Structure formats: C-alpha cells, structure tokens
Amino acid sequence: MNKICSKCKKKKKVTDFRSCKGYKNDIYSICKECEYEYQQNDERKEYRKRWVKNNPSKIKKNHKKWREGNPEKIRENERKWRKENPEKNSVKCKNYKARKKGAEGSHTLKEWLDKKKEYNHRCVYCGIHEDALKKKYKDKRWHKLTEDHVIPLSKSGSNYISNILPACISCNDKKSNKICQKIILK
Numbered sequence: 001m002n003k004i005c006s007k008c009k010k011k012k013k014v015t016d017f018r019s020c021k022g023y024k025n026d027i028y029s030i031c032k033e034c035e036y037e038y039q040q041n042d043e044r045k046e047y048r049k050r051w052v053k054n055n056p057s058k059i060k061k062n063h064k065k066w067r068e069g070n071p072e073k074i075r076e077n078e079r080k081w082r083k084e085n086p087e088k089n090s091v092k093c094k095n096y097k098a099r100k101k102g103a104e105g106s107h108t109l110k111e112w113l114d115k116k117k118e119y120n121h122r123c124v125y126c127g128i129h130e131d132a133l134k135k136k137y138k139d140k141r142w143h144k145l146t147e148d149h150v151i152p153l154s155k156s157g158s159n160y161i162s163n164i165l166p167a168c169i170s171c172n173d174k175k176s177n178k179i180c181q182k183i184i185l186k
C-alpha cells in the first residue's frame with residue numbers, strides 16, 4: 001500500500017510513515033523523513049524542550065502508558081541492557097537490595113571499580129587476586145571480587161562506597177554478618 005506525503009508530496013510506502021492514532025487509517029500524514037526534518041528545526045526543538053519542561057506529569061503518564069502497553073519490549077530491552085552491562089547491572093542490583101534492606105546511600109560502578117583498583121584487585125581478607133578466582137572457581141559468578149560491607153547492612157552499615165571493600169566470595173561468605181577487623185594492607 002502506498003500513501004502520498006502531505007509535505008513532500010511524494011508517493012511512499014506506508015511503512016515510511018509512523019502509525020498514529022486519530023489520523024486516516026491510523027497513519028501520520030507526513031512521511032518519517034519529513035517528520036524528522038521537521039523535528040530538527042530549531043524552533044521546533046525549542047518548543048519541544050519547553051513542552052517537556054512544562055508538562056512533567058503528562059510525560060510521566062505517557063511513559064507509564066507506554067510501559068504498560070509494551071511489557072515484552074521492556075523486558076527485551078532490559079535483558080539486552082543486562083547482557084551488555086553485566087557489571088553495571090550487578091551494582092544496580094546491589095544498590096536495589098541495599099535500599100530494600102533500608103540501608104542509607106548508594107554507589108556507582110566507577111566508585112566500585114576505583115575501589116578494586118585501590119586494593120590492587122585483591123581480596124582484603126585472604127589477598128587472592130581477582131585473576132586467580134577464574135582458576136579457583138568453575139562457577140563464573142565467582143570470578144569477580146564481591147562487594148563486602150565492612151559494617152554489614154544488617155548492623156545498619158551504609159551502602160556508600162566508604163563502607164565497601166573488595167572480597168572474594170569465600171571470605172565474603174565466611175564473614176557474612178560479622179564485622180571483620182582483619183584487613184590486609186593495600
């Protein structure tokens with residue numbers, strides 16, 4: 001099926017138009033190409049910026065509506081993101097868990113990576129190097145140093161990076177909820 005764009009007057013495939021409720025056959029009247037050009041217009045950009053600023057609740061509502069209408073797409077996007085950003089995801093999960101436990105604070109992936117660097121990528125309790133974890137454990141999940149909360153979250157320790165040290169899975173497990181004092185030097 002073809003359609004004539006009301007702007008450039010060219011005959012185009014319907015797939016070259018955005019679907020849009022309320023328009024004839026639910027297809028927007030101008031083609032994607034023309035629409036893109038229109039959006040790039042400076043005046044239009046300014047207008048959008050203003051609109052976004054003045055309508056936060058509308059945007060929130062639209063976003064919510066879109067999320068509710070596209071659960072599969074969201075799941076797919078999240079899966080993709082997790083796969084492409086495993087470390088970011090792991091920090092995100094930990095922040096989320098800590099928040100759920102009522103802990104104060106959060107930290108970023110960069111802060112965690114800097115922290116590992118600060119300790120030369122070694123477990124602060126037994127000194128094992130992160131690279132050696134690959135040889136020690138078959139399970140891929142244990143190939144990275146884990147975040148150990150110096151004062152456990154259960155003892156109202158915070159989730160700020162200042163309360164976190166790198167530890168191997170074995171030491172982190174052994175320590176569990178105890179406050180450990182044995183810390184090797186950097």
Ligand SMILES: [Zn+2]
Nearest residue numbers: 005008031034
């Ligand atoms: Zn056009």
Ligand SMILES: [Zn+2]
Nearest residue numbers: 123126168171
């Ligand atoms: Zn260790």
